[in-house]
Amino acid sequence: xPALLDRQRALRDWVLAPPEAGELPPLPNASLxxxxxxxxxxxVLGDTFPVVKRLVGDACFASLAQTYIRHQxxxxxxxxxxxxxxxxxxxxxxxxxxxxxxxxxARLEAAWAHAYHAAxxxxxxPNALAALGDAVEDSVWRLHPSHRFVTSPWPVDLIWRANQxxxxxxxxxxxxxxxxxxxxxxxxxxxxxxxxxRLSPGAFALLMALAAxxxxxxxxxxxxxxxxxxxxxxxxxxxxxxxxxxxxxxx
Numbered sequence: 001x002p003a004l005l006d007r008q009r010a011l012r013d014w015v016l017a018p019p020e021a022g023e024l025p026p027l028p029n030a031s032l033x034x035x036x037x038x039x040x041x042x043x044v045l046g047d048t049f050p051v052v053k054r055l056v057g058d059a060c061f062a063s064l065a066q067t068y069i070r071h072q073x074x075x076x077x078x079x080x081x082x083x084x085x086x087x088x089x090x091x092x093x094x095x096x097x098x099x100x101x102x103x104x105x106a107r108l109e110a111a112w113a114h115a116y117h118a119a120x121x122x123x124x125x126p127n128a129l130a131a132l133g134d135a136v137e138d139s140v141w142r143l144h145p146s147h148r149f150v151t152s153p154w155p156v157d158l159i160w161r162a163n164q165x166x167x168x169x170x171x172x173x174x175x176x177x178x179x180x181x182x183x184x185x186x187x188x189x190x191x192x193x194x195x196x197x198r199l200s201p202g203a204f205a206l207l208m209a210l211a212a213x214x215x216x217x218x219x220x221x222x223x224x225x226x227x228x229x230x231x232x233x234x235x236x237x238x239x240x241x242x243x244x245x246x247x248x249x250x251x
Contacts, residue, residue, distance in 0.1 A: 038069055045069075045086060048110070049110075050109070052105055055102060064093065068083075068086055068089055072089065080117050083110065088103065090106050091104075104150070104153075104154050105160060107150055108152075108157065108160055108185065108196075112194050114148055115188060119146070121190075123245065123246060124243075124245040128245075129233070129237065135250055136216060140213060140249045141216060141245050143207065143210060144245065146188050147187065147188045147211070148186075148187045149186060149208065149211075150184075150185045150187065151183070155178070156183060156185065158172045184198070184200075184204035186204075190242070201227060202226050203223065205219070205222040205225070206232075
């Protein structure tokens with residue numbers, strides 16, 4: 001009689017085999033187990049990528065999800081992070097090629113899920129900038145641990161907002177939005193709600209440098225290289241108000 005582990009592996013391989021494989025079920029009621037497994041994992045992906053699901057429709061998403069599950073099943077028991085490879089996989093799929101913004105929308109939703117489940121951290125006092133005085137350019141600013149950046153040639157944040165339940169946002173003019181240049185979005189959850197903050201190119205360069213551990217003076221130079229009129233005090237004041245930072249240090 002096969003060992004229990006061998007039977008479990010045979011059932012797993014049969015569940016994940018493509019439908020056209022035509023293999024016989026290894027155990028009685030295996031079809032029910034397959035349907036429950038694929039349906040449950042597809043529901044997990046649907047919860048993580050609700051906008052993608054809305055954009056392609058329920059039936060198409062169910063097919064995409066089950067194909068992805070067979071391609072990349074979960075590798076660990078907690079499913080909060082499952083689907084991390086879905087955006088890249090989706091971008092290479094035929095549906096992703098027909099809707100070229102779909103993979104980037106999925107990246108935004110994956111970043112949202114990361115921010116939502118990230119660790120807590122106390123925000124920096126909004127008066128921190130003024131308190132630094134002459135040492136401001138040497139200061140090192142830590143971003144909140146929930147932060148994620150998403151850059152796309154598509155207006156992914158506008159697409160995301162327009163496809164929320166009961167959204168009052170108007171339809172997105174993709175051509176006009178793309179003509180305005182790449183969108184840079186910061187996602188962060190300093191409190192209960194995940195914030196989506198559209199960044200200017202200068203602010204994006206500033207925060208990318210700060211996230212890499214560079215001092216504020218260097219990050220400021222990076223921002224000025226993209227925007228000679230970049231207003232550091234104005235940008236930092238807004239970011240502090242949004243509670244984007246969790247620490248400020250001096251060398």
